[in-house]
Amino acid sequence: MKYVTTINGHEFIIEVIDDRHVSVDGKVLEVDFESVSGEPVYSLIVDGKSHEAYIYPGEENWEVLLQGRLYPVIVEDEREKRLRAASGSGVAESGEFHLKAPMPGLIVAIPVSEGQEVEKGDVLLILESMKMQNELKSPRAGVIERIRVKPGDSVEQRQKLLSVA
Numbered sequence: 001m002k003y004v005t006t007i008n009g010h011e012f013i014i015e016v017i018d019d020r021h022v023s024v025d026g027k028v029l030e031v032d033f034e035s036v037s038g039e040p041v042y043s044l045i046v047d048g049k050s051h052e053a054y055i056y057p058g059e060e061n062w063e064v065l066l067q068g069r070l071y072p073v074i075v076e077d078e079r080e081k082r083l084r085a086a087s088g089s090g091v092a093e094s095g096e097f098h099l100k101a102p103m104p105g106l107i108v109a110i111p112v113s114e115g116q117e118v119e120k121g122d123v124l125l126i127l128e129s130m131k132m133q134n135e136l137k138s139p140r141a142g143v144i145e146r147i148r149v150k151p152g153d154s155v156e157q158r159q160k161l162l163s164v165a
Contacts, residue, residue, distance in 0.1 A: 006074040054103050065102045068134045097164045101155045105129030109151055116144045125161055138164055
């Protein structure tokens, strides 16, 4: 089956060939993808290169933390994609967005303040987890409505950190 995967507005056609091979936009890759001890941490080996990712379901998409960057990912099979396109629905760029902690950790810095305008891709918060600092970025432009944490706070996975409207 083929899937349409949207990451930062870019669409990729993914086809699962077998348990060790996938095709991404026609390019066949050898992959190994395993959960690490039942946590939302995954070991991903693509063509011999190892990666560690945190993956969990968000409210409207998947949240993937890879190499310190948080990516909102939408995965649809081809049929779902055609039905959504026919109905005219898409990802909302308005309304309030709640940034949630992708994993437990410590708030290191918050380079934004309430009322500040931000652009898509601006760093909203720096979260330290497993001795790695992760920049959590805005998925869209907006205004910081409410900051619910401060530097030095310990947070749990999926805890609301701040809101962008």
